[in-house]
Amino acid sequence: MTIAILGAGNMGGAIAKGLVRSGLAPADITLTRTQPGAPEDLAALGLAVTTDNAAAAAGADALFVAVKPWLVSAVLQPLAGALRPGTLVVSVAAGVTLAELREDLGRAKGVRLARVMPNTAVGLCCGVSAVAGETPEATEAATALMGRLGLTFVCGEERFGAVTALSGCGIAHALRFLRAGQEAGLEMGVPAKAAGEIFAQVMKGAAELVLRSGNHPEAEVDRVCTPGGLTIKGINAMERAGFTGAVVQGLLASLPEK
Numbered sequence: 090m091t092i093a094i095l096g097a098g099n100m101g102g103a104i105a106k107g108l109v110r111s112g113l114a115p116a117d118i119t120l121t122r123t124q125p126g127a128p129e130d131l132a133a134l135g136l137a138v139t140t141d142n143a144a145a146a147a148g149a150d151a152l153f154v155a156v157k158p159w160l161v162s163a164v165l166q167p168l169a170g171a172l173r174p175g176t177l178v179v180s181v182a183a184g185v186t187l188a189e190l191r192e193d194l195g196r197a198k199g200v201r202l203a204r205v206m207p208n209t210a211v212g213l214c215c216g217v218s219a220v221a222g223e224t225p226e227a228t229e230a231a232t233a234l235m236g237r238l239g240l241t242f243v244c245g246e247e248r249f250g251a252v253t254a255l256s257g258c259g260i261a262h263a264l265r266f267l268r269a270g271q272e273a274g275l276e277m278g279v280p281a282k283a284a285g286e287i288f289a290q291v292m293k294g295a296a297e298l299v300l301r302s303g304n305h306p307e308a309e310v311d312r313v314c315t316p317g318g319l320t321i322k323g324i325n326a327m328e329r330a331g332f333t334g335a336v337v338q339g340l341l342a343s344l345p346e347k
């Protein structure tokens with residue numbers, strides 16, 4: 090399978106890294122950008138980065154659109170005639186709808202179209218991506234592709250805003266929690282690096298407990314909270330400081346308008 094990724098920035102680069110990690114040959118992936126030369130991390134993986142969108146798109150079985158949302162039309166429209174029938178076009182551009190993408194693709198015949206909302210953890214194949222295809226077949230093809238990079242969640246486009254907040258922005262929200270844990274460890278006298286690693290592993294373990302068991306998070310919390318113990322004292326202190334309200338407010342503030 091040959092893949093073209095238009096946009097070699099944070100997200101395009103993460104997708105490329107994840108695809109390589111998932112077993113695709115770097116030689117089958119071409120990224121594009123405006124500046125000549127490949128970013129160091131992508132070059133180190135043997136990934137080709139060019140400035141020629143048309144050449145990259147013409148040979149691709151799957152084409153990722155990973156430029157900023159306001160550049161999507163300018164990038165896609167000139168390519169419409171060059172895409173092979175059956176090409177899977179996957180846009181990750183926030184807020185750009187399937188209808189808008191189809192309009193940009195105009196005369197491209199037989200192109201399968203899907204919209205995806207990933208997060209940057211796709212680079213480690215532990216991302217989460219919402220997927221909405223124009224047709225069931227496009228949804229299936231895009232889900233199979235994004236499934237190489239982590240969890241997929243098929244949903245209607247009306248849910249994309251919520252997924253953008255929860256996963257695209259949520260990864261930064263979660264990292265703020267990690268930083269807070271690290272700062273607490275530092276105040277307790279644990280060196281910053283060790284405190285960060287310990288708390289990151291705690292977050293990873295907590296997430297795995299829920300993902301693997303399918304349990305409600307509170308069921309796992311209850312297991313750790315001894316009556317009258319230190320854990321529940323800490324949790325109640327966090328809640329008195331407004332923890333749950335702050336997280337909900339933060340994620341709601343990250344909900345895109347469109």
Ligand SMILES: NC(=O)c1ccc[n+]([C@@H]2O[C@H](COP(=O)([O-])OP(=O)(O)OC[C@H]3O[C@@H](n4cnc5c(N)ncnc54)[C@H](OP(=O)(O)O)[C@@H]3O)[C@@H](O)[C@H]2O)c1
Nearest residue numbers: 096097098099100121122123124155156157158181182183
């Ligand atoms: N970052 C995230 O966490 C995230 C999450 C979900 C979705 N997304 C979506 O991913 C898309 C890209 O975001 P980003 O954060 O990766 O942006 P970014 O880091 O700024 O990367 C954008 C890339 O697009 C390239 N580019 C600009 N114009 C181009 C053109 N005409 N042809 C080919 N490449 C072109 C840029 O080239 P140069 O390198 O030469 O500047 C750059 O490599 C956005 O639509 C965003 O909504 C991002």
